[in-house]
Amino acid sequence: MSERGTASLTEFGLPKLAALRLRLPDQPATLEKLLEIAADLAGSFRHLSRVTGDRLPTRSLTDQPVVRIKDTGLPVTGFSYWDPAARQWVIALNDDESHALRRFTMFHEFGHIIWHGWEHLLFPGMPPADFEQLAEQAADFFAAEVLMPRANVERLVAEGITDVAALAKQFDVSRSIMRWQLGNLDVLPQVPGPTRATGPFIRPRPPLLVDVIDPNQSAETEGQR
Numbered sequence: 001m002s003e004r005g006t007a008s009l010t011e012f013g014l015p016k017l018a019a020l021r022l023r024l025p026d027q028p029a030t031l032e033k034l035l036e037i038a039a040d041l042a043g044s045f046r047h048l049s050r051v052t053g054d055r056l057p058t059r060s061l062t063d064q065p066v067v068r069i070k071d072t073g074l075p076v077t078g079f080s081y082w083d084p085a086a087r088q089w090v091i092a093l094n095d096d097e098s099h100a101l102r103r104f105t106m107f108h109e110f111g112h113i114i115w116h117g118w119e120h121l122l123f124p125g126m127p128p129a130d131f132e133q134l135a136e137q138a139a140d141f142f143a144a145e146v147l148m149p150r151a152n153v154e155r156l157v158a159e160g161i162t163d164v165a166a167l168a169k170q171f172d173v174s175r176s177i178m179r180w181q182l183g184n185l186d187v188l189p190q191v192p193g194p195t196r197a198t199g200p201f202i203r204p205r206p207p208l209l210v211d212v213i214d215p216n217q218s219a220e221t222e223g224q225r
Contacts, residue, residue, distance in 0.1 A: 017113070028120075105143075
C-alpha cells in the first residue's frame with residue numbers, strides 16, 4: 001500500500017471516513033444531541049489524524065483516497081458531490097477565495113459527507129427549509145470544532161493570547177471565522193466586532209451535481225474503497 005494510503009487509515013485499519021461514520025447515531029437525535037455528535041466527530045477526526053498541535057494540517061483531509069479536492073469557478077464558496085466514475089467524494093472550492101476560507105469550507109463540506117445518508121436520524125421530521133438551515137449550522141459547527149477546538153481555544157486564551165488575529169494565525173483560519181468561533185464559545189469577555197454568534201457562517205451551496213452514493217450503503221462498504 002502506498003504511503004498516502006497508509007496515512008489515511010485509522011488504528012482499526014479503516015479509512016477515516018468509514019471510522020467516523022461508525023460514530024453516527026442509530027436512532028433520531030435531538031438538537032442538543034446533534035451538536036454533541038458534531039463535536040464528537042470533530043474530536044475523533046483530529047484524534048484519527050494524530051494531530052497534537054493547534055493547527056490542523058490540510059493533508060489530514062486530503063490524504064484520504066475517497067476524497068478529492070478540486071477548484072471551481074462557480075460563484076459559490078464550495079459544494080460536494082459523489083463522483084460514481086472515480087468512486088470518490090469531490091469537494092469543490094472557489095479558487096478566488098483565500099486559503100483560510102477554503103480550509104473552513106473544505107471541512108464544512110466534509111461534515112456533509114460524513115453524515116450523508118444519516119440525515120433522517122440527525123434532522124428527523126423537519127420541513128425542508130428548517131432542514132437545510134440546521135444542516136448548514138451542523139456543518140459549520142463541525143468545521144469550527146475540528147479547526148478551532150474549544151479546549152485549544154480556552155488554553156490559548158488562558159495563556160494570554162486574546163488577540164483575534166493572533167488566534168486566527170495559530171489555527172490557520174480567517175479573522176472573521178475566528179471571531180465567529182470566539183462568539184460561539186464565549187471564552188472572552190469582549191471580542192472586537194460581534195461578541196456572540198447569531199447564526200451559521202452560511203455560504204451559497206448548490207444541490208449535488210451528480211448521482212450520490214446509495215444512502216443505505218454501510219460504513220463497511222465505504223471502508224473497502
